[in-house]
Amino acid sequence: PTGYMENSISYSAIEDVQLLSWENAPKYCLQLTIPGGTVLLQAANSYLRDQWFHSLQWKKKIYKYKKVLSNPSRWEVVLKEIRTLVDMALTSPLQDDSIHQAPLEIVSKLLSENNNLTTQDHESIIVAIAPLLENNHPPPDLCEFFCKHCRERPRSMVVIEVFTPVVQRILKHNMDFGKCPRLRLFTQEYILALNELNAGMEVVKKFIHSMHGPTGQCPHPRVLPNLVAVCLAAIYSCYEEFINSRDNSPSLKEIRNGCQQQCDRKPNLPLRLLHTSPDLVSQEATLTESRLKPVIVTSNEIHVEVERNNTANQKMTANVGNDSEPNLIDCLMVSPTCSTMSIELSAQADRILGCYVEILKMLSDYDDWRPALASLLQPIPFPKEALAHEKFTKELKYVIQRFAEDPRQEVHSCLLSVRAGKDGWFQLYSPGGVACDDDGELFASMVHILMGSCYKTKKFLLSLAENKLGPCMLLALRGNQTMVEILCLMLEYNIIDNNDTQLQIISTLESTDVGKRMYEQLCDRQRELKELQRKGGPTRLTLPSKSTDADLARLLSSGSFGNLENLSLAFTNVTSACAEHLIKLPSLKQLNLWSTQFGDAGLRLLSEHLTMLQVLNLCETPVTDAGLLALSSMKSLCSLNMNSTKLSADTYEDLK
Numbered sequence: 001p002t003g004y005m006e007n008s009i010s011y012s013a014i015e016d017v018q019l020l021s022w023e024n025a026p027k028y029c030l031q032l033t034i035p036g037g038t039v040l041l042q043a044a045n046s047y048l049r050d051q052w053f054h055s056l057q058w059k060k061k062i063y064k065y066k067k068v069l070s071n072p073s074r075w076e077v078v079l080k081e082i083r084t085l086v087d088m089a090l091t092s093p094l095q096d097d098s099i100h101q102a103p104l105e106i107v108s109k110l111l112s113e114n115n116n117l118t119t120q121d122h123e124s125i126i127v128a129i130a131p132l133l134e135n136n137h138p139p140p141d142l143c144e145f146f147c148k149h150c151r152e153r154p155r156s157m158v159v160i161e162v163f164t165p166v167v168q169r170i171l172k173h174n175m176d177f178g179k180c181p182r183l184r185l186f187t188q189e190y191i192l193a194l195n196e197l198n199a200g201m202e203v204v205k206k207f208i209h210s211m212h213g214p215t216g217q218c219p220h221p222r223v224l225p226n227l228v229a230v231c232l233a234a235i236y237s238c239y240e241e242f243i244n245s246r247d248n249s250p251s252l253k254e255i256r257n258g259c260q261q262q263c264d265r266k267p268n269l270p271l272r273l274l275h276t277s278p279d280l281v282s283q284e285a286t287l288t289e290s291r292l293k294p295v296i297v298t299s300n301e302i303h304v305e306v307e308r309n310n311t312a313n314q315k316m317t318a319n320v321g322n323d324s325e326p327n328l329i330d331c332l333m334v335s336p337t338c339s340t341m342s343i344e345l346s347a348q349a350d351r352i353l354g355c356y357v358e359i360l361k362m363l364s365d366y367d368d369w370r371p372a373l374a375s376l377l378q379p380i381p382f383p384k385e386a387l388a389h390e391k392f393t394k395e396l397k398y399v400i401q402r403f404a405e406d407p408r409q410e411v412h413s414c415l416l417s418v419r420a421g422k423d424g425w426f427q428l429y430s431p432g433g434v435a436c437d438d439d440g441e442l443f444a445s446m447v448h449i450l451m452g453s454c455y456k457t458k459k460f461l462l463s464l465a466e467n468k469l470g471p472c473m474l475l476a477l478r479g480n481q482t483m484v485e486i487l488c489l490m491l492e493y494n495i496i497d498n499n500d501t502q503l504q505i506i507s508t509l510e511s512t513d514v515g516k517r518m519y520e521q522l523c524d525r526q527r528e529l530k531e532l533q534r535k536g537g538p539t540r541l542t543l544p545s546k547s548t549d550a551d552l553a554r555l556l557s558s559g560s561f562g563n564l565e566n567l568s569l570a571f572t573n574v575t576s577a578c579a580e581h582l583i584k585l586p587s588l589k590q591l592n593l594w595s596t597q598f599g600d601a602g603l604r605l606l607s608e609h610l611t612m613l614q615v616l617n618l619c620e621t622p623v624t625d626a627g628l629l630a631l632s633s634m635k636s637l638c639s640l641n642m643n644s645t646k647l648s649a650d651t652y653e654d655l656k
Contacts, residue, residue: 600627
C-alpha cells in the first residue's frame with residue numbers, strides 16, 4: 001500500500017530503524033521494522049530523511065531508558081545506564097533543548113522516587129549527569145535533590161567541582177526566578193554550602209568576584225539582579241516565622257508543598273507594633289469602653305499587638321480625621337528606652353542572615369554594580385521585621401554608607417524615597433528613624449552628598465525643616481559644617497516662618513566658630529541682596545561673549561539691579577553655578593541662555609525662585625528631561641526655546 005499512513009505506530013512497537021541502502025531503492029526512504037512487517041517512510045529530501053532517522057532513533061532509545069530506569073534493581077547497573085544515556089545525548093546530531101532536557105528529567109524522576117540512596121550514590125549520579133548541566137538548567141525536582149546535597153554535604157567536592165558552573169550559568173542566564181523558584185533555592189543553598197567551608201566568606205567572596213569578572217565592568221547584565229533576588233529571598237526566609245505569626249499567611253515551605261490555600265486559613269488580623277509609652281497606655285485606657293481589649297500574641301521573642309475589630313471599632317476609626325495607612329517609619333517607630341520588640345533568630349537563621357548581608361556589602365563595593373544595586377534597594381524590599389532588627393540594620397548600614405559616599409547622582413539619589421508618600425533609606429537612617437544607631441553621622445553624610453548634587457532646593461530644605469530640624473540643629477551645634485550650611489540656607493531662602501525658631505537657629509549658628517563665620521557671610525550676602533534688589537539700574541543687560549560665572553557675580557555685586565527685566569547671557573561660558581545669582585533678580589522676566597553650559601541643576605533652582613519669568617531661551621544648552629520637567633511649575637512662562645537640546649517627545653508633551 002502507498003499514500004499517507006491511516007493508523008499511527010507507537011514508538012514502543014518499532015523494533016528497528018534503518019536507512020534504505022540497497023540498489024534501486026526508493027529515494028529518501030526510512031525502513032521501520034514493526035511486528036508483522038515493515039513500513040517505508042519517504043521524505044522530500046535527504047536532509048529531512050536524516051532528521052527523521054535520528055529523531056526516531058532518539059525517541060526509541062528514550063523509551064528504552066525510561067523503562068529500564070523506572071524499575072531499578074542494582075544501582076551499579078542504573079549508574080551505567082545513566083552514563084550511557086548521557087553519552088547518547090551528548091553525541092546526538094540533533095539540536096533541540098529536549099535532547100539534553102529529557103535525560104535530566106528521567107534522572108530527576110528516578111531520584112525523586114528513590115529516597116534510600118547512599119551519599120556515594122548521590123555523588124556518582126551528580127558526576128554522571130554533570131556534562132548535561134553545562135548548557136542546561138536543572139529541572140525543579142533535580143534542583144530539590146541538589147539542595148538536599150548542599151545541606152547534607154556542604155564540604156563535598158561535588159559542590160565545588162560540579163555545582164559551581166551550574167550556578168554560574170543560572171546567575172548569568174536566568175531571566176525570571178518567578179518561573180522556576182527552585183533555581184533560586186538551589187543557588188541559595190549552594191552559597192550557604194560555600195560559607196560552610198573552612199575559608200567561609202572568603203570562598204563566597206571569590207565566587208562573587210568570579211561572577212563579576214576581572215574587568216571594571218561586569219559583562220553579564222543579569223548577574224547582579226539575580227544575586228540581589230537570591231539575597232532578598234534568603235533574608236526574607238530568616239524572618240519568615242515572625243512574618244507568618246504576624247499575618248497568618250502560608251509559609252514558603254507550605255506554598256512549595258502546595259498545601260493550605262489562603263482561603264483555608266484563619267482570617268488575617270491587623271497588626272501594629274506594641275508601644276508601651278505612658279501616653280499610649282493612657283490612650284488605651286480611654287478606648288477600652290469603645291472596643292474590645294487588645295490581645296498580646298507572643299511568637300518566640302517578638303511581641304506584637306493584634307486588634308480584633310468589631311463594628312463599633314470600624315465606625316470609630318472611620319470618624320478619625322487621619323485615616324490613611326501609616327507609612328513604614330510610623331509602623332517601626334518604637335521608643336528606644338521602652339521598646340518591647342526584640343527579635344532573636346535561631347543560630348541557623350543568624351548564619352544565613354550574616355552570609356547574605358555580607359554579600360550585599362560585597363556587591364556595593366563594585367563601582368559598576370552600585371547604581372543598579374541602589375536602584376534595586378531603593379523601594380526598601382525587606383520585611384518590617386528585618387528593619388526592626390538591630391543586627392540587620394547595623395550590618396546593612398555599610399551598604400547605605402557606600403551609596404552616600406558615591407558622587408554619582410544616579411546612586412545617591414536612591415537614598416530618597418522611590419515616590420512621594422513613601423519612606424526611603426534617608427528617613428530610615430536619620431535621627432529618629434528605626435535604623436539610626438549613631439548620633440547622626442550617616443545622616444550628615446547623606447545630606448552632604450544630596451546637597452552637593454542637585455537637591456539644594458526649597459522642597460528638600462522644607463522637608464528637612466519640617467521633619468529633621470532638631471537633628472540638624474544638634475549636629476550644627478557640634479560643628480558639622482554641612483548642617484551649618486543647611487541652617488544658613490533655611491534662613492536665606494526664608495524656609496522658616498516662625499520668628500522664635502529663626503532666633504534659635506541664629507543662636508545655634510553663633511555658638512560655634514564655623515557657624516559664626518558662615519552666618520556672618522550670610523548677613524553680608526543679605527546686605528548685598530538688598531542693595532542688588534534696590535530699585536534702579538538698567539532694565540536690559542547683555543554680557544560679552546566668553547564671560548564666566550565669576551564675571552556675572554562681579555557685575556551683579558557692583559550696584560542696584562532692581563529694575564532689570566531682560567538679561568542676555570548668550571554665547572557666554574556661564575554654567576548652572578550662576579543660578580544662585582540669577583534668582584536674586586526680583587524683576588527678571590526675560591533670560592537668554594543660548595549656547596551656554598547652563599544645565600539641569602540650574603533649571604531646578606530657577607523654577608523654584610524666578611516665578612515671574614516669562615521668556616527663557618535654552619537653545620544649544622546641555623539640559624535634559626530631568627531639568628526641563630521642573631519648568632512645569634513656572635506658570636508665568638510664555639516663550640520657551642529648547643532647540644538643539646536633549647528634549648524628548650514625552651517631556652515636550654508634558655510641558656505643553
